[in-house]
Amino acid sequence: MPAEAALHWRERLRQRWLGRLTAPLESPLPQSRLFLLPTRFGLGWAALVVVLVLFGINYQNSLAYALAFWLFAVGVVVLLRTWRNLIGVRVSLRLPREVFAGDGARLGVSLEGGRTRSALALHGGGATAWADLPGGSGETTLVLPAPRRGVQRLPPLRIESRWPLGLVRVVAWLESGGQLLVYPRPLDEEAPMHRRTGAGLEASDFAGLRRAEPGDSPARLAWKQWSRTGVLATKVFSVPPRQQLWLDYGACRGDPERRLSVLCARALAHHQAGDRYGLRLPGLTLPQGEGARQRHRVLEALARVDPAAGA
Numbered sequence: 001m002p003a004e005a006a007l008h009w010r011e012r013l014r015q016r017w018l019g020r021l022t023a024p025l026e027s028p029l030p031q032s033r034l035f036l037l038p039t040r041f042g043l044g045w046a047a048l049v050v051v052l053v054l055f056g057i058n059y060q061n062s063l064a065y066a067l068a069f070w071l072f073a074v075g076v077v078v079l080l081r082t083w084r085n086l087i088g089v090r091v092s093l094r095l096p097r098e099v100f101a102g103d104g105a106r107l108g109v110s111l112e113g114g115r116t117r118s119a120l121a122l123h124g125g126g127a128t129a130w131a132d133l134p135g136g137s138g139e140t141t142l143v144l145p146a147p148r149r150g151v152q153r154l155p156p157l158r159i160e161s162r163w164p165l166g167l168v169r170v171v172a173w174l175e176s177g178g179q180l181l182v183y184p185r186p187l188d189e190e191a192p193m194h195r196r197t198g199a200g201l202e203a204s205d206f207a208g209l210r211r212a213e214p215g216d217s218p219a220r221l222a223w224k225q226w227s228r229t230g231v232l233a234t235k236v237f238s239v240p241p242r243q244q245l246w247l248d249y250g251a252c253r254g255d256p257e258r259r260l261s262v263l264c265a266r267a268l269a270h271h272q273a274g275d276r277y278g279l280r281l282p283g284l285t286l287p288q289g290e291g292a293r294q295r296h297r298v299l300e301a302l303a304r305v306d307p308a309a310g311a
Contacts, residue, residue: 042167
């Protein structure tokens, strides 16, 4: 219990600290949320200025004074340019449509600055992306790792600038507040062999004629009928009935995550083939359906299900 209480206390302290440091998305970065941090190169630059001043004092060398003051002035100008390169930047995120476990979640990032900005770096979740804003706007992609299925909270993002000389870096933290729904990783080798190619349902038997409409394939036009009657018609073929099947968690073998991966692969294959299919999970049953809506419902159910809780 003391360990759990300490962990809860650290998490609360971390959230409070992030709340004080982070800036909201889609709002211009304010001055109060920008932090100036020296780099190693900047510390070396400052040390060189101090050494030159001491050298000029000890040896009464005016050239050392001039060089020290020139380096100091350049450092001040660079600090101001670095700060102006980041202040007022507005960041917005675009979540990916689909993310499968083990793949990277390609997070779209749009940046607006009102004027040209250079060499902005965006960090989050161990990933890094770079962006320039010619004309005041730009886009980049941040690829976040998604190792496990389920609901994944977006990590806080850090945007920074070291332009133009890298003497300092101006840093701002952004609280994304969004979530990613990560689907199970499909196990393609477990998908039904006859459904892998996704050839779909094709017309097979001749069912009759109908009046031709714009857009009909010339290969299906009844030219002989047109020559006899003067009416252009199109051949109609019957389509074989769709397969209607169930994806059953209990019928799969292996650990829970493997079963969900198998069901994910089969759902993708049956959707591509145009089948009607339903889903049976511990504590949840989705009725049979087809199309993009059914695919989305099944994948979302596979991502959110807790087999242990259902059992």
